[in-house]
Amino acid sequence: MSDRRVALLVAVLLVTAACAPAPTAPSPSFLPTTTAATASPRPTPTPASTPAPTASPTPTSTPVGGLEPMDLRVTGCPGGVVLEWSASVDAEFHHYTALRGPEREIDPAWPPIAPAVDWGDTYVTDRFITSAVDASIVPTETIWNYRVMAYDASNRPVAASPVRHARLDDVVELGVLEITPGPEEGTTHLDWRLFGGLSRCFSSYRVLVGTGGGAPSTVLTAISDQGTTELVTGGLHSGETYSIRVEAARTTTLGGFVVARTETVTYTAP
Numbered sequence: 001m002s003d004r005r006v007a008l009l010v011a012v013l014l015v016t017a018a019c020a021p022a023p024t025a026p027s028p029s030f031l032p033t034t035t036a037a038t039a040s041p042r043p044t045p046t047p048a049s050t051p052a053p054t055a056s057p058t059p060t061s062t063p064v065g066g067l068e069p070m071d072l073r074v075t076g077c078p079g080g081v082v083l084e085w086s087a088s089v090d091a092e093f094h095h096y097t098a099l100r101g102p103e104r105e106i107d108p109a110w111p112p113i114a115p116a117v118d119w120g121d122t123y124v125t126d127r128f129i130t131s132a133v134d135a136s137i138v139p140t141e142t143i144w145n146y147r148v149m150a151y152d153a154s155n156r157p158v159a160a161s162p163v164r165h166a167r168l169d170d171v172v173e174l175g176v177l178e179i180t181p182g183p184e185e186g187t188t189h190l191d192w193r194l195f196g197g198l199s200r201c202f203s204s205y206r207v208l209v210g211t212g213g214g215a216p217s218t219v220l221t222a223i224s225d226q227g228t229t230e231l232v233t234g235g236l237h238s239g240e241t242y243s244i245r246v247e248a249a250r251t252t253t254l255g256g257f258v259v260a261r262t263e264t265v266t267y268t269a270p
Contacts, residue, residue, distance in 0.1 A: 077201035
C-alpha cells in the first residue's frame with residue numbers, strides 16, 4: 001500500500017473517532033433514581049353554588065277590577081266587632097260603606113249582592129273617619145266576613161278592602177259593684193273588677209247612674225285607663241238614692257258597644 005493511501009486511511013479513522021459520542025458513565029448506586037414526574041390530581045369540580053333563596057314578596061291588597069286597595073283590620077270583641085281601615089285617596093271618593101256576609105266572597109257592587117248586607121252603621125262621607133263597629137247581631141259561634149268599600153257619588157265602587165273575618169263574643173260580666181262612703185265627707189267610693197280583654201276592645205269605663213228608681217243611663221264620669229278599677233266621686237248628693245252600674249265600652253265616631261258591665265246596685269248617698 002502506498003504511503004499516500006495509508007495517510008488517507010489514518011485521516012478518515014481520526015475524523016470518525018472524533019465524531020463518535022463519549023460513553024455515559026454509570027450512575028453511582030447512592031444517587032436517587034430519577035422518577036417520571038406524575039401529573040397533579042385534577043381537583044374535584046365544585047358544584048355550582050345554588051343562589052340563596054329570596055323571600056317571596058309580601059302579599060298586598062290587590063285592586064279588584066281597577067279598584068284602589070285599602071287595608072282592613074277587624075277585631076271580634078265581647079258584644080261587637082271593631083272595623084278599622086286605611087283612608088281612600090281616590091279623587092272620586094264620596095263615602096264609605098262596610099258590608100257583612102256569611103261567605104268569604106263579598107262583591108263590591110252597590111246595592112249589596114246577597115247574602116252580603118249593609119247593617120246601616122258605617123256610611124260616612126269624611127274620608128278620614130276610618131273606624132266603625134258592628135253591634136247589630138246577637139253573639140253566636142258564627143264567623144262573619146267584612147269588607148269596606150269607598151264609593152263615588154253615583155255609588156260606583158272606587159276602592160275596596162280585602163275580606164276579613166271575626167266572631168262576636170258575649171258581653172263580659174264584671175260581678176257586683178262595691179259602693180261605700182268615701183274617705184272624705186260627701187264622697188263615695190266605687191270599686192269594680194278589671195276588664196281583662198283586648199285593649200283594641202276597650203275605650204273607657206263609664207259610671208252610669210239613675211235616679212227615682214230609673215235604670216242607670218246618665219254618665220257620671222268616664223275613665224280611659226283600662227287598668228283603673230275604682231273611683232272616688234263627690235257627684236252623688238247626700239240622701240239621694242241611685243241605681244249605679246259600671247260598663248266597659250268600645251266606641252268609635254260611628255258608634256260603640258258595651259264589652260263588659262257590673263250588676264246594677266241601688267245606693268243611697270249618706
